[in-house]
Amino acid sequence: MRDVRLLIVEDEAELRKSLRLGLAEDGFTITCADRAEHAERLLADQVFDAIVLDLRLPGKDGIDFLREIRAAGNPTPVLALTARGSLDDRVIGLDSGADDYLTKPFAFAELLARLRALIRRRTIGTQSTLKAGGLEFDTVRRRALRDGRDLALSPKEAILLELLMRNAGQPVTRDMIAEVVWGTGYNDFTNLIEVFINRLRQKISDGPGDSPIATVRGVGYSIRSH
Ligand code: CA
Secondary structure (H helix, E strand, O other): OOOEEEEEEOOOHHHHHHHHHHHHHOOEEEEEEOOHHHHHHHHHHOOOOEEEEEOOOOOOOHHHHHHHHHHOOOOOOEEEEEOOOOHHHHHHHHHOOOOEEEEOOOOHHHHHHHHHHHHHHHHOOOOOEEEEOOEEEEOOOOEEEEOOEEOOOOHHHHHHHHHHHHOOOOOEEHHHHHHHHHOOOOHHHHHHHHHHHHHHHHHHOOEOOEOOEEEEOOOEEEEOOO
């Protein structure tokens, strides 16, 4: 795996330390900040693959920090950490430009899975129009088109289709689908994946019996490359 650089912004010393140790053990290169002001100085001259951001920080708040870096055009994926039961934090965090959130306390394994999914989503490529299965997918506007017609996919359906199209002609495993679409392992998701695939097939098919998405028995799914 290439070097993945993470910025952790967290004021609680114990949590910061355990995140640093745990994530470093998993091969990430870690930089820590205990305040938003410190993180801003780091971002001024370094590029990170992702930021783990506590939304409640003393001094400048994590939410304000996030709004400011997004307003400045910084696209780094952000996993926001929110207080337990604070729905407001989650909503505000996502509105302010977080890509995903975790509620404290969280299992380290879940943090890891979400981070990996976040980084993979952002690094799978920079090509702006994908073509496969008789469809076009605009990765900037996140729209799927068939014969110029917008297929009106939901955000999760769009992520799923993009994943299949980026791997056109080869199988995408259920595990990979669960991780990229939901940010977690597949065991709880087997039925949900099937439901999503079937809904996607209906939306993108050109008529009954025609689907560019094939089931690869025991593995996952694949979209044909043309
Ligand atoms: Ca805090």
